[in-house]
Amino acid sequence: MVYITYVILNIILLLIFIIVGRNISKYPKISFWKLYTPAIISYTLILGARWNRGADYKHYQNIYNHGLEYEQKLFSAINDFFNLLGVNDIGIFFVYSFIFIFLAGFIIKYYRNIAIWLLPLFLFAFTTFDEWFIRQGLGYSFIFLFLIFLFNDKYSINIRFIGCTLSALCACNIHSGSIFTIGVIILCYVFCRKPFDYRICIILYLFSSYYFQYNMDFTYVNIFLTHIEGFDGRMDQYIKMSDDWFSNYASSDDYYRKGFVKLFQTLGECSFFYFTNMAFKLRSNIIENYKVKSLIILFNVYVIGSIIGQMFFIVEIPKRIAMTIYILWCFPLAYTLCTIRFRMLNQIQKIFFLTLTFWCYEHLKYIFYRIDDVYYFIWDRF
Known part of the structure; x- marks a missing residue:
């Protein structure tokens, strides 16, 4: 019951x-x-x-x-x-x-x-x-507010700056890990205004998911994490357990996504890269152009999270950090599903489009x- x-x-x-x-x-x-x-x-x-x-x-x-x-x-x-x-x-x-x-x-x-x-x-x-x-x-509630002030140019520059600063401070004073999420969003906002090319995304994703994930010596990550110990009390607890996260136990098969599910995810994510690139090129009238530009930024943030998340899929701390930017996938995917018309796709595209059900x-x-x-x-x- x-x-x-x-x-x-x-x-x-x-x-x-x-x-x-x-x-x-x-x-x-x-x-x-x-x-x-x-x-x-x-x-x-x-x-x-x-x-x-x-x-x-x-x-x-x-x-x-x-x-x-x-x-x-x-x-x-x-x-x-x-x-x-x-x-x-x-x-x-x-x-x-x-x-x-x-x-x-x-x-x-x-x-x-x-x-x-x-x-x-x-x-x-x-x-x-x-x-x-x-x-x-x-x-993350306050990261949503941060995004509003960052993207909405209907506000004056002073209001946007104050709003971004206050919402970022709120987010970081609830969970200091928010600084990573906000940092990546700002970097993409400043330097990555065009959508990442789907071909490069697919290559990096496949490399991260099918090679790096299985062959990386994660003790190097442990060395890096020791340098940020003290930044956050909760993170310190994870770092103190880092020997477990990077041990043979943490690298056991139980931590990997395998078989059909891994294939399904690979097809779903690679199809997302492809069709979202297509959607941005179509420039539909569904949503205002300046909002489309903000969705491009969120797509790029998601791509970074997706690739890093695959690289460190079996490692708790980096994977959790990557998740906070990966999780923004819902915004560009919603735009893609509203923009792409299934009936207009060829037969092969339709098959790959259906793999978006992975989400x-x-x-x-x-x-x-x-x-x-x-x-x-x-x-x-x-």
Whole structure:
């Protein structure tokens, strides 16, 4: 019964996001926030009501109850504020979920013309991340605001600078690892305004996934990480366990993605490189040109994350860092799906286009077959 409830509620959540995304795109004259409200409510309730799901759930309950990790000042301030209001260590997860999905609304509103695809893809991309990496997910809420101020040239340069600075400070004072994500976004914004060529992307991806991942001596990564010890208390804990991450145990077959799933991912990601390049060349009227330029930047950020993620697929810390930029795939993919017309493709292109269904894989696994086999909500804790 626990499993069935979990599956039904997550399917309902997905259906709500599909319907809300469709309505946001279909009815541009209706207030975005009015249409988006069901997504906020459903996400807050369903994600907030989880119980002991994700590796750090109990850890963050202890942090909330005992005031730990005070080096992350904004995160501690948020916890202290809601503690004063009498919110308990279960209710705080509703707060975290609400902040995340509410602030995500600003970037979704910015791309509302492609919301029909963006909203469900956003759910696919961020649900597991937000559930498992609680503080990092909360910090990402402010990265969404950072993107708005970075991209929206309708604001004055002063407002954009102040907005980017404040939102970046908020993100980094919740989770200091946010500085890596923001840094890569800024580098791509300044230096990579054109989409990376799909042919180069495919070559680098295949090299990273099928050679580098299996042949790299990861002790060199360990040496690098020792130089950043002290930057973040949580990261220090990972670094102290680095011998395990880089040992033969960490390199065992259990850490690799194999067989059909690896092939499916390879085809899906390489097809994404190809069709997104095609979509950017088509320059459809679905979305304003300056927003397309911002999606190019997000595509380039994702490409970097994809390649680094494959290089360090079996190594916890670099893979987790890469994930924070890889996860932005949902924005350019939504644009691609809104722009490319399936019926206009030739037969070979249609076959490869269908491999984009890979991007549903992780979320469907999250719904039907969790790797931790934990499906609890707060009413299951008794």
